[in-house]
Amino acid sequence: MDKLDKILKVVVNKKGLGLATDAAQICYLANAWASGRFEALSLSRGTLKLGALNHCQAQECQMLEEELMEYLEEVSAIKIMRIKWEIATKKADSE
Numbered sequence: 001m002d003k004l005d006k007i008l009k010v011v012v013n014k015k016g017l018g019l020a021t022d023a024a025q026i027c028y029l030a031n032a033w034a035s036g037r038f039e040a041l042s043l044s045r046g047t048l049k050l051g052a053l054n055h056c057q058a059q060e061c062q063m064l065e066e067e068l069m070e071y072l073e074e075v076s077a078i079k080i081m082r083i084k085w086e087i088a089t090k091k092a093d094s095e
Helices: 002-014 018-034 055-062 065-075
Strands: 039-044 047-052 082-087
Touching: 002 018, 018 039, 018 047, 018 065, 047 055, 055 082, 065 082
Parallel strands: 047 082
Antiparallel strands: 039 047
């Protein structure tokens, strides 16, 4: 299995998709760890963007940032430099 993993990684990197697959992996792992408390939206240049439904939820989850970063470092080789929060906004019905 390790041999297949190495071959796939080389092929993906040659196609220029290495960063995208790393970002998808980190978002998947963060969502699994979050258990619905928040949603991982993207990873770009070491910044993991997380989404929360409201300010209270974001503040509660901010206390878990360090724990999340430690978990992601344990299970993947990708380094997360910082976490940025985004609050969901409701769109007003124009009708």
